[in-house]
Each structure stands twice: as structure tokens, then as C-alpha cells.
Amino acid sequence: MPETRPVPFRGGGFRPQTRRWVGLVVFAALIALAEWGTRTGWISNLTLPRPSDVLATFGELWESGLLFKHLGPSLSRLAVGAALGASVGISVGVLIGLFSYVRAGLVPLVAALFPIPKIALLPLFVIWFGIDEGSKYALIAFGTFTPTVVATYGAVDNVDRTLIRMGQSFGLGWWSIVRKIVLPGAMPGILSGLRVSLAIAIILLVAAEMLGAEYGIGAYILEAGSLYDLERLFAGVVILSVLGVAVSAAITQIEKRLLNWRN
Amino acid sequence: MAPRGRAHCPGRTRMELRLSKVSHAYGGTEVLRDITLTIPEGRIVCIVGPSGCGKSTLLRMMGGLERPDAGEILQVGAPPEGCLNPLTYVFQDFALLPWRTVAGNISLALEDHRLGRTRQDEIIADVLARTGLSDFAGALPRQLSGGMKQRVAIARALAVNPAVMLLDEPLSALDAQTRELLMDDLIGLWTRAPFTAVYVTHNLAEAVRLGHAIVVLSRRPGAIREVVEIDEPLETRDMSHPDLAAKQQHLWQLMRDEARAADAELAHA
Numbered sequence A: 001m002p003e004t005r006p007v008p009f010r011g012g013g014f015r016p017q018t019r020r021w022v023g024l025v026v027f028a029a030l031i032a033l034a035e036w037g038t039r040t041g042w043i044s045n046l047t048l049p050r051p052s053d054v055l056a057t058f059g060e061l062w063e064s065g066l067l068f069k070h071l072g073p074s075l076s077r078l079a080v081g082a083a084l085g086a087s088v089g090i091s092v093g094v095l096i097g098l099f100s101y102v103r104a105g106l107v108p109l110v111a112a113l114f115p116i117p118k119i120a121l122l123p124l125f126v127i128w129f130g131i132d133e134g135s136k137y138a139l140i141a142f143g144t145f146t147p148t149v150v151a152t153y154g155a156v157d158n159v160d161r162t163l164i165r166m167g168q169s170f171g172l173g174w175w176s177i178v179r180k181i182v183l184p185g186a187m188p189g190i191l192s193g194l195r196v197s198l199a200i201a202i203i204l205l206v207a208a209e210m211l212g213a214e215y216g217i218g219a220y221i222l223e224a225g226s227l228y229d230l231e232r233l234f235a236g237v238v239i240l241s242v243l244g245v246a247v248s249a250a251i252t253q254i255e256k257r258l259l260n261w262r263n
Numbered sequence B: 001m002a003p004r005g006r007a008h009c010p011g012r013t014r015m016e017l018r019l020s021k022v023s024h025a026y027g028g029t030e031v032l033r034d035i036t037l038t039i040p041e042g043r044i045v046c047i048v049g050p051s052g053c054g055k056s057t058l059l060r061m062m063g064g065l066e067r068p069d070a071g072e073i074l075q076v077g078a079p080p081e082g083c084l085n086p087l088t089y090v091f092q093d094f095a096l097l098p099w100r101t102v103a104g105n106i107s108l109a110l111e112d113h114r115l116g117r118t119r120q121d122e123i124i125a126d127v128l129a130r131t132g133l134s135d136f137a138g139a140l141p142r143q144l145s146g147g148m149k150q151r152v153a154i155a156r157a158l159a160v161n162p163a164v165m166l167l168d169e170p171l172s173a174l175d176a177q178t179r180e181l182l183m184d185d186l187i188g189l190w191t192r193a194p195f196t197a198v199y200v201t202h203n204l205a206e207a208v209r210l211g212h213a214i215v216v217l218s219r220r221p222g223a224i225r226e227v228v229e230i231d232e233p234l235e236t237r238d239m240s241h242p243d244l245a246a247k248q249q250h251l252w253q254l255m256r257d258e259a260r261a262a263d264a265e266l267a268h269a
């Protein structure tokens, strides 16, 4: 009898699926490891604070009302700066995508601005916009602006040209084509760019608050750091992570609403 | 829905499309040579020719999406009353906005004309009914089969009540059965309300089924080799009839040498 066996399976994979709990398990495992290590003395208390202590610090922060005193200004700086940077970035990105002259003029400029660590410009912003909120808004806005521009004009370039020709063939006006064809077509790319931009905005928020801010997560972390108060430092860092996760979740929600036509 | 009936009303102005000595080249490549052609009102003119001979280019020029290097394309007479977009395309790849529903895709063509909400909804309901899509008004394009998508594109074209419909291989992306069904649909639409159309295809069976006149283009640079007229009315065309079979055979003779030569050229290029 000839050799008989099932055809070996070699398909599958390359298709990310939602596995929500895996992320939580990884988080929980790492925290449990740190807790166990610091309790048994395998990790010294100077290397890493004990997670339960960080939690306690967080509790104090909450009860004293200091949490919101720090979080409030930070959130408003983030909101104003990021909204400014993202909206100007999207507008400029669309203009670059649509007009050859704007593209020729601004793409090299954006390429030159992109790699500058924006934090290095903070002193300049302080001179231009003052030590108060102005310089913080400007830093966050500027940092969000460049990645948003790049993502937006890339997304506009990728809009299906046959759809634009279709719009023209029905006699749609320029503004109608931009509003009804180009912008919705570019939306997936713009939103995924926004994900990156907003993470950068959080990084810059902390940087800005490390200079001349009485309240704010950044100021809180800076103070804890200069005292080598690891519990408070970590409490601050955890707040930032939670902020990042929240922003990312918000964008996922927006994508679900705006891009439900994709599947 | 009487106001949209646009069959031959007496005294109505007519519009036809006239091309004279149209030539075009892309860079150094001559694509079209000396095309002179009239698209008469109320008839379907099919354009056939081997792939790459300039059919799509010619159609883009007829619709004003591209300018020819030489020659002119004239719109003679006024478009019919209530016409929102005299020269209207149906594209091979449907060109539907994936983020709009079926009704939304049709309303895209109407929104800029400020017809008012009720008039717009009336038109949409009318064209959906005419293309058998009434039950799909709220569906998104990704939920539809290829044939349904092309029906939506045809409905969208009908919505603007065009003087001339420009169809670029509208059935080429569909499977054979769907193609048959859509051809029947097109014939039904034309019989109930005759429209003027230029229908580009590389499929001779489609041309013989739908064309009142069939323009055969040579391989690139596309020039008119012959214009074959078919007098048999669309609704009674029986493809097994010897006359039609002979016409198709004749077209195939014309096309075969061109297609073979064009094929060899592409292989060398």
C-alpha cells in the first residue's frame, strides 16, 4: 500500500486578532514579579519600589486631592497643545497633499523640523511665549504638528485617484471633492498618525512641566526624582502610562465610529 | 415618477457628441490617430479594440477629463431638460465611495445641485427602483457583490439624467453570469427610456448585444478601422440569429489580427 498521510497544514498566521486578556496577563505577571522580588529581597528597595507601596502613595495622592491638582493642569495643557498641533498639522498636511507648490515649499521644511528634539527648543519657546502656559502649549503643539503633517499628506497621497476622477466627472466642486472624497479617504491614515502624535504630546507635556510649573504630572515627577522618592516617581509614571492607554483607547473608539465602513 | 421620463418627446432639443480628427500622444507614444466620429442621440455606440489601443483615453476625452493634442470634441445641441451632468461616466471598477451607503453614493452626484431634500430623495428612490436596488439603499459597498456595485454606479449615472453616458468596460470586472444579467438590465433600461451612450468594451459579444453601431479601433495608435451598424432592435436581438453571428464573426476577423499584433508588441516592449 502506498504511503498515506494528511496534507500538512501550512496556512494561518499573519492575521492579528483581538486577545484582550493577554495584555492584562503580561501586566499582572510583571507587577507580581516585582512585588515578589522586592518582598523576598531578591530585588533591593533601592532598585525598584514595591508595587504595593506605589499603590499606597497613589492612594495618598488621591485622598489629599493632590492628584487632581496635578492632573487638571496637565490635561488642559495636553488638550490645548495637542488640539492646536493636530488641527494645524492636518490642515497643512491636506494642503501639501493637494497643492504642488505647497508641497514643494513645505515638505523640505517639515523634514528639517521633524528630527529636531523639540525639548531642545523649550528655552526658545519660553522667550517667545513666556514661562507660563504659552510656552507649554507651543512645545506640545509643535511636537504634535510635525508627525501629524507627515501622516496626513501621506494619507492624502494614498486616496484612490479614480474616486477623485469620479467626483470630477460628476461635476463636483473642488471643496466638495476635498470634503466628501479626499478627507474621508485619508481618515484612516490621519487617525493612525494621530495615535503617534498624541503619544509624543504626552512625552512633551512632561518635559514642558519640568520647567517652571508648580502643578502638573511633570512637576510632580521631577520633584520626586530630585528627592529619589521612587514610590512617588513611579506613581507619576503610572499616571502617564494610564493617560497614554486612555488616549489610545479614545482613538480606537473614534476609529470604530468613523471607519466602520472598513469591516 | 413621470417628470424623469426622457423618451423621444416631440420638439425636445437633442444633444449629440461630435469628434473630428482627434489625435493624441503620451510623451512620444502616439495613442490615438485622426478619430472622426458622431455619437447620435438616443443610440448606443460601442467602441471595441485590442487592449492598450486608446479606448479609455478616447472616452476620457469625450467626458472632458483629458484634452486631446489635436482635433476637437463638440457637444451639439442642448442637453435634455432636468439634466444635471450632461456627460456621465460608469467606471470599470465602479468608483463607489466605500464610506457611503448605496443611497449616499447616489446622493453624492446630486448634493452640489441644491435640489432640495424631497426632490433629491425622489430621484434616489426612482433610480434605485429602476435598477432593482430599492432594498439595498442602506447597504455599504463592501456588503455588495460586484454586479450590485455596478448597478449602484449605473443608478448614480441615471440619477443625474445624463445626455450621454460614457461606460468604460463596465462589465469587465464581473463574472460571466453577472455580465449576462447586467446586459439584460441595460437593455431593459434603454428600452424603457432610450439614452445615448458610448460603451467601451473588448468583449465582442457585449458589443453585438448592446451596440447600435460598433466602432472597431486598430491597435495603438488607435484609428477607426470600421464602423459596423446593427439595425436589429436591442430588445429582440437573438444571439443565435445567423445575421448577428455573422456580424460577430466579421468583427472577430477584424479584431484578431490587431489583437495578435498588439499582443506581440506588448511582449517586446
Ligand SMILES: Nc1ncnc2c1ncn2[C@@H]1O[C@H](COP(=O)(O)OP(=O)(O)O)[C@@H](O)[C@H]1O
Pocket: B026, B031, B049, B050, B051, B052, B053, B054, B055, B056, B057, B058, B220
Ligand atoms: N496618463 C497616461 N500617461 C501615459 N500613458 C498613458 C496614459 N494613459 C494611457 N496611457 C497609454 O496609452 C495607451 C492607451 O491606453 P488606454 O486608453 O488605457 O487603452 P485601452 O483602454 O484601449 O486599453 C496605453 O499604451 C497606455 O499605456
Ligand SMILES: [Mg+2]
Pocket: B055, B056, B057, B169
Ligand atoms: Mg481601458
